Amino acid sequence: MKYKSQKVAYWFFALSMLLLSLQIVYGFIMGFAHMGYDNLHSIIPFNTARAVHTNLLVVWLLSGFMGAAYYIIPEEAEKELVSVKLAYIQLITLALVGVVAIVGYHFNYWEGRKFLEIPRPLDWLVVANVLTFLGIIIMTLAKGKKRTTTSLVLTMGLVFAALLYLPGMIWFDNQTMDSFFRWWVVHLWVEGVWELIMGGILAFLLIKITGVDREVIEKWLYVIVGLTFISGILGTGHHYYYIGVGKIWLIVGGIFSALEPLAFLAMALFAIAMYRKGEKKHPNKMALSWTLGTAIVSFVGAGLLGLAHTFPAVNMYTHGTLVTAMHGHLAFWGAYAMIVFAFISYSMPNLTGRKMYETTSGLLAFWLSNIGMIGMTAAFGVAGVAQVYLERKVGLEFGEVQKEIEVHFFILVSCATLFTTGIGFFIYEFIKYGRPNDEALIANQE
Amino acid sequence: MLSKSQAKVFFLGGTMLSFAVFLGMSWNSMSKEVPKQTHEENLTAQVINGKKIWEANNCMGCHTILGEGAYYAPELTKVYDRRGEGYIKAALMSKTPWSPRGRKMVAYAMTEQEANDVVAFLKWVGEMDLNGFPAKPDLKK
Numbered sequence: 001m002k003y004k005s006q007k008v009a010y011w012f013f014a015l016s017m018l019l020l021s022l023q024i025v026y027g028f029i030m031g032f033a034h035m036g037y038d039n040l041h042s043i044i045p046f047n048t049a050r051a052v053h054t055n056l057l058v059v060w061l062l063s064g065f066m067g068a069a070y071y072i073i074p075e076e077a078e079k080e081l082v083s084v085k086l087a088y089i090q091l092i093t094l095a096l097v098g099v100v101a102i103v104g105y106h107f108n109y110w111e112g113r114k115f116l117e118i119p120r121p122l123d124w125l126v127v128a129n130v131l132t133f134l135g136i137i138i139m140t141l142a143k144g145k146k147r148t149t150t151s152l153v154l155t156m157g158l159v160f161a162a163l164l165y166l167p168g169m170i171w172f173d174n175q176t177m178d179s180f181f182r183w184w185v186v187h188l189w190v191e192g193v194w195e196l197i198m199g200g201i202l203a204f205l206l207i208k209i210t211g212v213d214r215e216v217i218e219k220w221l222y223v224i225v226g227l228t229f230i231s232g233i234l235g236t237g238h239h240y241y242y243i244g245v246g247k248i249w250l251i252v253g254g255i256f257s258a259l260e261p262l263a264f265l266a267m268a269l270f271a272i273a274m275y276r277k278g279e280k281k282h283p284n285k286m287a288l289s290w291t292l293g294t295a296i297v298s299f300v301g302a303g304l305l306g307l308a309h310t311f312p313a314v315n316m317y318t319h320g321t322l323v324t325a326m327h328g329h330l331a332f333w334g335a336y337a338m339i340v341f342a343f344i345s346y347s348m349p350n351l352t353g354r355k356m357y358e359t360t361s362g363l364l365a366f367w368l369s370n371i372g373m374i375g376m377t378a379a380f381g382v383a384g385v386a387q388v389y390l391e392r393k394v395g396l397e398f399g400e401v402q403k404e405i406e407v408h409f410f411i412l413v414s415c416a417t418l419f420t421t422g423i424g425f426f427i428y429e430f431i432k433y434g435r436p437n438d439e440a441l442i443a444n445q446e
Numbered sequence: 447m448l449s450k451s452q453a454k455v456f457f458l459g460g461t462m463l464s465f466a467v468f469l470g471m472s473w474n475s476m477s478k479e480v481p482k483q484t485h486e487e488n489l490t491a492q493v494i495n496g497k498k499i500w501e502a503n504n505c506m507g508c509h510t511i512l513g514e515g516a517y518y519a520p521e522l523t524k525v526y527d528r529r530g531e532g533y534i535k536a537a538l539m540s541k542t543p544w545s546p547r548g549r550k551m552v553a554y555a556m557t558e559q560e561a562n563d564v565v566a567f568l569k570w571v572g573e574m575d576l577n578g579f580p581a582k583p584d585l586k587k
């Protein structure tokens with residue numbers, strides 16, 4: 001760590017870990033409900049559990065991205081954050097808005113639109129919070145000595161993510177319009193601007209870990225984010241096949257979304273190539289594993305498993321089934337959870353001065369969580385394919401089919417237990433690192 | 447070989463071009479396709495109120511509609527055709543959790559009028575032209 005203000009990142013990561021733990025609890029509630037044990041229904045009905053599970057996911061990922069940005073920007077711009085105090089206020093208000101929203105979901109206080117359940121009044125607080133965050137980042141960049149491509153791509157991703165939140169706040173009478181603009185948020189986030197954030201963080205990590213020349217890394221960064229937008233923007237069409245808009249989207253959405261995996265493939269090849277090319281072998285093995293891991297697993301989860309149901313003829317049958325949940329889990333895990341984990345693993349030794357580069361619990365965290373998540377993906381996949389076949393091809397009743405596939409949720413919950421054990425080890429490591437401190441301030445430490 | 451500034455042009459140019467095409471296509475969908483395919487002329491105050499109730503209770507947190515939502519409870523796009531008005535109203539007005547085949551629905555205990563509004567909403571959704579979704583089960587004997 002080179003700048004004192006980078007320490008604020010630690011608290012965003014701590015918030016991330018806390019919310020992730022809660023997210024998992026609600027995941028189990030839903031896993032059991034699918035298995036036939038919906039015993040908490042009178043206190044936490046399924047729709048509450050689901051809204052909490054997915055919203056906590058988004059908030060902990062955003063908190064992770066914000067922490068990463070607060071760490072990266074000072075180092076790239078060569079300037080302390082303009083206001084550390086404001087950054088702490090922003091952290092606390094983020095946590096507060098999150099908690100109020102989550103509590104509200106238990107009392108029927110929400111807006112029933114998948115992923116965008118936060119009620120309108122709280123949306124405005126989110127907007128104010130994110131503006132504060134962006135203000136700090138942009139002012140720091142503006143006053144800094146340098147404006148690197150890495151920091152610009154990262155900042156661009158964050159700014160666009162904020163702008164794209166707005167279409168989700170418009171009220172429409174027509175369900176189709178509602179859905180149309182819900183995708184401007186959901187799709188253009190995960191298959192657009194969040195990839196810029198991921199790309200920016202990945203580039204920073206590769207520069208630090210592999211020691212490859214910045215110019216080379218940043219050139220490929222432009223190529224990757226170029227591929228992302230060229231495929232991903234028109235790729236939004238893969239959500240417009242069957243919602244009440246024209247058939248033109250079947251063609252445009254089909255073609256461009258089928259190109260989206262290229263951006264993830266490029267990201268994977270890029271990370272591996274830079275690792276091979278790098279002369280410097282950074283001792284932080286955990287950071288390296290998570291960095292290469294995120295590049296590869298995102299290609300599988302988002303790229304390949306996305307491709308599996310993106311063609312209109314397939315999507316006609318899989319649309320809105322457990323097949324979607326299969327893809328959703330490995331995609332979010334590989335692309336966004338793992339990049340946050342990679343960044344935490346990289347930054348913690350620098351923030352705290354404790355060099356736990358390759359520990360047993362660190363290795364267990366990596367392998368158990370990944371194997372568990374891949375098992376969960378398989379369980380969702382088997383359940384999903386069976387559902388599609390029995391319900392949509394053979395024409396059995398929804399409820400009958402769900403009874404048939406309950407057993408796969410036993411496998412899901414078992415794999416989720418493995419996954420959770422891995423996360424437990426990661427959080428244990430996180431706690432063992434201790435607090436960030438000024439002794440860790442060493443000018444040439446990377 | 448590709449230089450960094452060429453890569454930057456690829457990124458910025460590609461993004462702006464794609465976004466321009468996307469905006470154009472979106473405009474076309476909103477102004478021409480949506481009114482026709484969703485029969486906007488039938489979007490009555492009652493249907494809109496039904497949508498409000500639908501959202502206020504986060505029905506999408508268990509069900510899917512237009513294939514979007516959760517996978518705990520049945521797809522409802524065509525429920526009006528499948529079950530008819532009486533069945534739907536019974537589920538919405540029930541004072542004890544509706545629980546067919548083990549899956550539990552919240553007991554909303556809606557008034558007759560609220561239930562009618564939601565039914566109107568579901569009926570309107572069911573009449574949309576969805577390019578063939580949901581597909582007919584083609585292996586059904």
Ligand code: HEM
Nearest residue numbers: 190257260302303306307309310319320324328331332335
């Ligand atoms: C990291 C990137 C990605 C993430 C986090 C992600 C996540 C998700 C999630 C959560 C959904 C469900 C959304 C909802 O119903 O509201 C979804 C749907 C979908 N995704 Fe992705 N995705 C990613 C990338 C991709 C890519 C690259 C493709 C295509 C090649 C793809 C294809 C699809 C399709 C076709 C659906 C619609 C499924 C349906 O009709 O039910 N995704 N994705």
Ligand code: HEM
Nearest residue numbers: 024027028030031324325328329332333337416516517518
């Ligand atoms: C213990 C671990 C977990 C369990 C048991 C679990 C289980 C579930 C279940 C049962 C659903 C609801 C599917 C439905 O609507 O019927 C769900 C939704 C979802 N979960 Fe998890 N989950 C876990 C962890 C995670 C993690 C770590 C992530 C992200 C990295 C995640 C991301 C999601 C997403 C994006 C959805 C929405 C999917 C969609 O709508 O297609 N979950 N989860």
Ligand SMILES: [Fe+2]
Nearest residue numbers: 187191236238
């Ligand atoms: Fe998408």
